[in-house]
Each structure stands twice: as C-alpha cells, then as structure tokens.
Amino acid sequence: MAKNQLRLGVNIDHVATVRNARGGAYPDPVRAAKLAEEAGADGITAHLREDRRHITDADIDALMAALSVPLNFEMAATEEMQRIALRHRPHAVCIVPEKREERTTEGGLDVAREENRLAHFIAPLRDAGCRVSIFIAADRRQIDAAHRIGAEVIELHTGAYCDYHAEGRFEDRDRELEALLEMSAYAHALGLEVHAGHGLTFDTVQPVAAFPEVKELNIGHFLIGEAIFCGLTPAVQEMRRLMDAARG
Numbered sequence: 001m002a003k004n005q006l007r008l009g010v011n012i013d014h015v016a017t018v019r020n021a022r023g024g025a026y027p028d029p030v031r032a033a034k035l036a037e038e039a040g041a042d043g044i045t046a047h048l049r050e051d052r053r054h055i056t057d058a059d060i061d062a063l064m065a066a067l068s069v070p071l072n073f074e075m076a077a078t079e080e081m082q083r084i085a086l087r088h089r090p091h092a093v094c095i096v097p098e099k100r101e102e103r104t105t106e107g108g109l110d111v112a113r114e115e116n117r118l119a120h121f122i123a124p125l126r127d128a129g130c131r132v133s134i135f136i137a138a139d140r141r142q143i144d145a146a147h148r149i150g151a152e153v154i155e156l157h158t159g160a161y162c163d164y165h166a167e168g169r170f171e172d173r174d175r176e177l178e179a180l181l182e183m184s185a186y187a188h189a190l191g192l193e194v195h196a197g198h199g200l201t202f203d204t205v206q207p208v209a210a211f212p213e214v215k216e217l218n219i220g221h222f223l224i225g226e227a228i229f230c231g232l233t234p235a236v237q238e239m240r241r242l243m244d245a246a247r248g
C-alpha cells in the first residue's frame, strides 16, 4: 500500500441483515468479506450489536478465522462485548454508542460524559493489543476526552454530512464538512489516528477522502446496496478508485 493511501474498511453488517431476513445461512457475510478483500478493501468492519440483529457471534468467529486483512470489531461499551473482544483480540476495536430502538448508530459516543468509565473500559482492550477507536462527532470536547482516556484512534461520524447532502441542504452539509476537516486536523495534532465513516456513498466520499489527516474510511450500507445493482466487487473497486482519485 502506498504511504499516503487511504485505507478502506468495508462493513459487511448488511449482508447479515439480508441473510437474517430468512433466518438461513445465505448470503454469507464471510464470503462477502473475502470478495471485498480481493476487490481492494484494506480491512473488514463488523458490528456485533447487543440484539444480534445482523452480525452474530458465529460470524465473528468465522471472520476471525477467514480474513487475511484486519478485522475492525465495532461494539458498544458493555461487559459482554468486552469479554468477546478479549477472547478474539481483533486488530481493532471501535467503541460505538448503541440504542436498541435505533435503526443504525445515530450519533457519536459521549466520551466526555463517561470519561472515567470508558478509560477503565478500554484499558484491558489496549493491553490485549487491540487498537482502540472511539466513534465520535466532530466536536473538540469529545476529541479531547477520547485523547485523555487513552484511545489511539478516533472515527469521526460522517452521518450528518451525508444526510444533509441527501436532503439537498448544501449549506449545512458544507458547514459539517468544514467541522469534520477542522476536527480531523485537531485530532491528528493531538497524536490521534483519524478515521471517518457512516453513510458515505459514491457522491459523498471524495471530499472526506481528500482530508490529509484521515487514514481510514469505513463504509458499509451503500456498498452492500450498490452490490445489488452492479455486484460487490465493482462497487468496492469504484469506491477505492474514487478515494484514491480524491487523495491525488
């Protein structure tokens, strides 16, 4: 991988969503992960939710055994998830907020409010060799708190930026993009590695991919949706091409 290349993490949660709609074994998220890997993904992301609505414990076992690229294990800050992560020791753990009633991860984690608890929560994960990432909004307070608790990575939530784009609210979109750019530089200057993701599409990926401080994008729902129309391999390849072109 070229030094300046932006990493692409492909989130395969929604392959499991389709599988679970029928309760069987098809389509297999591991097969999708291997295809994404061959198509240019630098990592695979999977979110084991408390309610197991898409990815299951067995999927995590199978992904750990099958992948040649790193697994980014997304999880809520619960004891159960900590135990699972410590058993698998994935390359990376991304701590996300989770509410049962939400359709997807709606906002960033309020690290500032839970600073003490989260500092204790991530310490054993770091000790086990996992790179701990915290999913947060582009907010200086949250970045400072993530830094203080000892996270190595933050992932900036791009959901609001993508929603504004989809709704045609371009002034709001551009303001959000500006905040993401400014906060990625701020976090990088503190020594944090900066990732970004949520809601990114072919139309919205390039401005974020162009941020020099961002090292990784995690993209799922759009790619799995696009795969219905053109196949997963072309979808991942096109995302990769757009990211590389934006990076120059």
Ligand code: PXP
Binding pocket: 011, 013, 047, 074, 094, 096, 104, 105, 135, 155, 196, 197, 198, 199, 200, 218, 219, 220, 221, 222
């Ligand atoms: N990053 C994080 C932390 C997420 O929780 C998600 C959604 O699971 C993503 C990235 C990917 O978002 P999307 O599926 O909208 O591309």
